[in-house]
Amino acid sequence: MVKKITAALGAVLLAALAACGEGGSGSAGAGGGAGGGGGDDTITMGFAQVGAESGWRTANTKSIQEAAEAAGIELKFSDAQQRQENQIKAIRSYVQQKVDVIAFSPVVETGWDPVLLEAKRANIPVILTDRAIDSEDTSLYKTFLGSDFVEEGKKAGKWLVENTTGPQRVVELQGNTGAAPAIDRKKGFEEEIGARDDIEIVASQPGDFTRAGGKQVMEAFLRSTPNIDVVYAHNDDMGLGAIEAIKAAGKVPGKDIKIITVDAVKAGMEALAKGEINFIVECNPLLGEQLMELAEKVVAGEEVPTRVVTEEGTFTSEQAKAALPDRKY
Numbered sequence: 312m313v314k315k316i317t318a319a320l321g322a323v324l325l326a327a328l329a330a331c332g333e334g335g336s337g338s339a340g341a342g343g344g345a346g347g348g349g350g351d352d353t354i355t356m357g358f359a360q361v362g363a364e365s366g367w368r369t370a371n372t373k374s375i376q377e378a379a380e381a382a383g384i385e386l387k388f389s390d391a392q393q394r395q396e397n398q399i400k401a402i403r404s405y406v407q408q409k410v411d412v413i414a415f416s417p418v419v420e421t422g423w424d425p426v427l428l429e430a431k432r433a434n435i436p437v438i439l440t441d442r443a444i445d446s447e448d449t450s451l452y453k454t455f456l457g458s459d460f461v462e463e464g465k466k467a468g469k470w471l472v473e474n475t476t477g478p479q480r481v482v483e484l485q486g487n488t489g490a491a492p493a494i495d496r497k498k499g500f501e502e503e504i505g506a507r508d509d510i511e512i513v514a515s516q517p518g519d520f521t522r523a524g525g526k527q528v529m530e531a532f533l534r535s536t537p538n539i540d541v542v543y544a545h546n547d548d549m550g551l552g553a554i555e556a557i558k559a560a561g562k563v564p565g566k567d568i569k570i571i572t573v574d575a576v577k578a579g580m581e582a583l584a585k586g587e588i589n590f591i592v593e594c595n596p597l598l599g600e601q602l603m604e605l606a607e608k609v610v611a612g613e614e615v616p617t618r619v620v621t622e623e624g625t626f627t628s629e630q631a632k633a634a635l636p637d638r639k640y
């Protein structure tokens with residue numbers, strides 16, 4: 312009799328342990344999707360990247376991929392070639408794959424509500440990284456991790472106000488139309504240069520954050536706009552394109568025409584150290600580690616701040632020379 316009871320108890324114990332194993336830690340599903348991808352405990356992230364348009368983007372992608380690997384997060388990654396419809400398709404596919412969390416850098420500010428509503432209905436949390444969206448419904452994402460672009464524009468304008476005298480005719484190379492960094496860097500710059508009535512933006516066109524785009528628009532400005540004193544480029548890559556156009560026009564970049572850019576990627580810092588660019592406002596692309604920490608918390612159902620602003624500074628030519636040896640990107 313005793314043997315029968317022992318055997319029965321052992322069977323119940325084994326069944327209980329097996330059931331616990333099937334349930335897994337539950338972390339993959341808690342607060343997140345149905346836990347698609349890797350084993351029970353592996354978080355699966357779907358990341359919809361803007362594209363590969365600039366040195367900044369390359370560094371940003373590398374940071375995300377390396378941080379996912381270090382955190383043991385399975386990363387599904389897509390490159391939208393700077394087209395919103397491709398990002399929307401990627402997000403939709405991540406919902407269908409039932410990933411645990413979706414993160415993306417919205418190429419433009421608007422048009423995201425329908426696809427983010429699909430993610431919300433599938434109980435898959437969304438994290439905005441790098442760029443923000445302009446939506447009334449802030450329940451569509453858990454947090455926004457990225458720079459304050461208005462502040463970056465202000466830093467650029469402040470340098471121009473404080474480091475020039477007399478009339479300054481400025482041409483502006485904008486990022487892609489509708490992108491948060493393009494809208495806000497313009498806004499911050501204009502706010503700051505308002506302190507002087509002899510600084511004027513005489514021409515402004517999108518160069519789409521690419522070196523080729525910056526060169527093309529600067530060539531057009533040099534043909535159509537007389538007496539250019541300053542180029543304000545929304546990123547280093549367009550500033551580097553402008554340098555090519557200025558040199559081809561027989562002028563000296565950094566001297567005949569001052570150049571202010573944003574990002575502080577290696578190629579931009581090298582031009583700054585050479586004096587071809589006069590001032591760079593840093594925009595930190597190394598968001599990977601913070602993104603993975605936020606993803607782990609969000610999937611575990613923990614509270615996270617709705618806004619995480621990244622740390623970044625500014626560089627003069629002398630500061631670039633000192634910083635270059637240790638720059639990671």
Ligand code: GZL
Pocket residue numbers: 364365366367368441442457458492520545546547548573574594
């Ligand atoms: C800024 C980022 C911008 C960079 C550009 O956070 O979105 O996009 O400034 C990049 O270099 O193309």
